[in-house]
Amino acid sequence: MPFTASLQRVASVSRKEVLHILRDRQTLFMTMFFPIVELMMLGYAIDTNVRYIPTVILDQARTQESRALLRQFENSDDFRVVGVVHSDDELTDQIVRGNARVGIKIPEHYSRRLLAGETSQVQVLVDGTVSSVAGEALGTGNALALRESLLRTLNGGLLPVESRPRVLFNPDMRSANFFIPGLLVVLCQLMAITLSANAIVREKEKGTLEQLFMTPVRAGELIIGKMLPYLALTYIEFIGISTLMRVVFGVPVHGNYLTLLVIAFPFVLSMLAWGLWVSTRVETRDAAMQTSMATVMPCIFLSGYVFPLDSMPPFFWWVAQIIPTTWLIDAARGVILRGAGWRELWFHAALLTGMSATILVYATLKFRKQL
Numbered sequence: 001m002p003f004t005a006s007l008q009r010v011a012s013v014s015r016k017e018v019l020h021i022l023r024d025r026q027t028l029f030m031t032m033f034f035p036i037v038e039l040m041m042l043g044y045a046i047d048t049n050v051r052y053i054p055t056v057i058l059d060q061a062r063t064q065e066s067r068a069l070l071r072q073f074e075n076s077d078d079f080r081v082v083g084v085v086h087s088d089d090e091l092t093d094q095i096v097r098g099n100a101r102v103g104i105k106i107p108e109h110y111s112r113r114l115l116a117g118e119t120s121q122v123q124v125l126v127d128g129t130v131s132s133v134a135g136e137a138l139g140t141g142n143a144l145a146l147r148e149s150l151l152r153t154l155n156g157g158l159l160p161v162e163s164r165p166r167v168l169f170n171p172d173m174r175s176a177n178f179f180i181p182g183l184l185v186v187l188c189q190l191m192a193i194t195l196s197a198n199a200i201v202r203e204k205e206k207g208t209l210e211q212l213f214m215t216p217v218r219a220g221e222l223i224i225g226k227m228l229p230y231l232a233l234t235y236i237e238f239i240g241i242s243t244l245m246r247v248v249f250g251v252p253v254h255g256n257y258l259t260l261l262v263i264a265f266p267f268v269l270s271m272l273a274w275g276l277w278v279s280t281r282v283e284t285r286d287a288a289m290q291t292s293m294a295t296v297m298p299c300i301f302l303s304g305y306v307f308p309l310d311s312m313p314p315f316f317w318w319v320a321q322i323i324p325t326t327w328l329i330d331a332a333r334g335v336i337l338r339g340a341g342w343r344e345l346w347f348h349a350a351l352l353t354g355m356s357a358t359i360l361v362y363a364t365l366k367f368r369k370q371l
Contacts, residue, residue: 009217013225017199021229031195032237035187039241042183043176043249050136052080056100058091059084063111069122069148073104078140091125101127102137169254169337176249181332182305184245188238188264189271189325190296195230196275197288200367204283223364227272234268235261245336254339260332263349266356267328273356277363299325324355 021028055073059066073079082100085091091103103125113120124141128134170177217225238261245251278295282288300306302316303325309317320326331348334340342349 005216006218006221009221010225010228013217013222014228017226017229020199020202021233031191031233032240035191035237035241036244038187039180039183039244040248043180043245050133051077053078053102053133053137054082054100055079055102055104056083056085056091056094057081058086058088058103058105060108061106061110065111065114066106069106069144070104072144072148073141076140076144078136095125095127101133102141104141169339174251177251177337178333179305180245180249180251181336182303182329184238184241185267185325185328185332186296186300186303186305187241188234188268189299190292191237192230192234192268192271193275193278193292193296194289195233196227196272197278197282197292198275198285199226199230200276200279201282201285201288204279205285220364223276223367227269227276230272231268234272235264238264238268251336253336255335255341257335259342259345260335263331263335263345263352264328266349266352267324270324270352270356270359273360273363277359277366280363280366299323302326303329305329322355324352324359327352327355 057070059070070081074081079102083094085094085103088105091105094100095103105123105125107121107123110120110122122145124137126134126137126141242253242257246253274295275292278288278291282291302312302320303323304320305325309320309326312320327348331340331345334345334348
């Protein structure tokens with residue numbers, strides 16, 4: 001039967017591709033090993049929680065009130081006193097040298113003005129070269145000063161309003177819980193695009209692509225047969241990284257993991273098709289690798305993996321909506337962190353399926369046209 005014969009041809013192409021993969025052990029090792037190394041490096045190295053900012057102190061008052069204020073800075077997890085200086089020049093010099101990110105100056109008249117019921121200023125110098133550190137230092141410094149002002153205004157009484165925030169889904173504010181679900185998607189995307197692009201380009205370099213079409217294998221069967229082994233490899237990588245995420249980094253999975261695997265299927269197909277499109281644009285494997293990286297970089301920065309989508313300008317926000325990575329990262333965080341299920345994520349699956357079909361059809365047509 002024609003359908004059975006077509007399946008046999010697809011299976012033959014897949015078997016041929018598996019043999020290529022097994023023979024090219026260096027590429028297989030690099031492909032499977034590097035994502036794990038990157039996971040370990042980024043998982044341990046990236047920490048968005050700004051703590052223990054190096055701080056120098058210039059206390060010109062040297063009174064009980066100034067020491068009490070400084071203790072509040074020291075007792076917070078945000079500041080770590082690394083030195084005490086005795087002049088404005090020394091204070092600035094420590095920040096310029098990079099020895100400290102924050103400098104706190106308490107003027108000589110600090111206590112006298114407080115006891116007289118007047119406003120006393122405390123200067124907080126912040127190194128603005130690292131925006132996240134500067135923002136945290138400014139926010140915490142202002143909060144401590146405000147609290148001290150309120151306590152003195154109320155003469156040690158209770159504050160009339162007390163805020164008790166509760167952080168859902170990631171109460172410890174661990175960076176690994178936020179970054180690794182997104183990193184899981186990005187690494188698998190890079191792997192799928194690179195492998196599928198190299199699969200076709202390798203045939204071009206060896207001159208065997210034309211030979212394949214001298215056989216009964218059709219263009220569509222060739223595409224499916226070559227994509228199936230890499231579909232399996234990408235899923236193996238996806239599951240492997242998920243296991244490391246849970247076991248090594250202790251990221252809890254609150255939802256049904258099978259839901260995430262189902263939603264990831266059209267995404268992986270779209271990335272394999274993307275790699276197929278890359279293969280129509282280049283002639284060498286080096287060029288395929290460079291083009292793959294060039295297409296992945298916008299996905300990293302515009303998908304919400306690093307920067308929140310809500311803070312983007314409207315134009316780039318709309319660009320992010322047509323990137324498949326955006327939707328799978330949100331689905332991964334939904335399943336892993338928020339415990340979302342099919343009821344909450346069916347739209348993600350439907351949209352990814354539509355994107356996958358569009359990319360696959362376009363890449364297939366470009367591939368046929370090239371042939």
